[in-house]
Amino acid sequence: MTTQRQQRATEETWMFPPADGWTFDQVKHLELPFDWDLVDGVIVVRGQTKFWHNRVRDRIARALEDAAATPYEVVLEQCVMLDNQNVVKPDVIVFDPRKLDLFELECVPVDEVSLAVEVVSPGSRHDDRILKPALFAETKVPCYWRVELDRDKRLAVHEYWQHAETRTYIPAPMHPVHHDKLSTELPFPVEIDLAALLEF
Structure with a gap:
C-alpha cells in the first residue's frame, strides 16, 4: 500500500x-x-519580477563571473538544496563545483555555495530580507547580498557575512552597505559599478 x-x-x-x-x-x-x-x-x-530586477540580476552575475577565481562558478536561479524539504532558487549563486557532476546536477548542495544574492522586488521583500537570509545563515552559506532599489532608483547592496558561532548573518564589517560601487574581498575580490547596472 x-x-x-x-x-x-x-x-x-x-x-x-x-x-x-x-x-x-x-x-x-x-x-x-x-x-x-x-x-x-x-x-x-515566487512573484513576478520587473525588467530592472532581471537586468540587475544578470549584470551582477556577469560581473561575478568575470571576477571569479578558480574554482568558483556563477549561475542564475539554480535551485539550492538546503535539505530535502527546503529547496530555494536565489537570483545568483557562487559555488564550488569540484565535487559535483554538472551534467547530472539538479540542485546545488548548500555546502558548496559560497555566496547567495537576492535582488529584492515588491513581491519578495519579506523572503529576501528575513526568510532567505535566515535559511542561508543556518545552513552555513558564508556570504549573502541583498540588493535593493531605493526611491531615487539607486541601488544599495547589503553585504552580510556568516557569524560562525551564532550561525546568523552580521553586516560585513568594512562595508555593510554599498552605494555607487560595490567592493569586497569575499568570496573573492570583486568590484561592481552599481550605477552602471541600471543603465538601460
Whole structure:
C-alpha cells in the first residue's frame, strides 16, 4: 500500500502538502505555471519580477563571473538544496563545483555555495530580507547580498557575512552597505559599478 510520504504531488494537489510536508523528490517533476521554492515542505510561489530586477540580476552575475577565481562558478536561479524539504532558487549563486557532476546536477548542495544574492522586488521583500537570509545563515552559506532599489532608483547592496558561532548573518564589517560601487574581498575580490547596472 502506498503511504502518504511516497505519493508524488500533482498539478491538482501541490497546494495540499501531507502533514509532514512535501520533499523535493515529491515535487521536482511538477510543471507549474510559475516559479516556486520549497520551504518547510510547502511550495511557495515566487512573484513576478520587473525588467530592472532581471537586468540587475544578470549584470551582477556577469560581473561575478568575470571576477571569479578558480574554482568558483556563477549561475542564475539554480535551485539550492538546503535539505530535502527546503529547496530555494536565489537570483545568483557562487559555488564550488569540484565535487559535483554538472551534467547530472539538479540542485546545488548548500555546502558548496559560497555566496547567495537576492535582488529584492515588491513581491519578495519579506523572503529576501528575513526568510532567505535566515535559511542561508543556518545552513552555513558564508556570504549573502541583498540588493535593493531605493526611491531615487539607486541601488544599495547589503553585504552580510556568516557569524560562525551564532550561525546568523552580521553586516560585513568594512562595508555593510554599498552605494555607487560595490567592493569586497569575499568570496573573492570583486568590484561592481552599481550605477552602471541600471543603465538601460
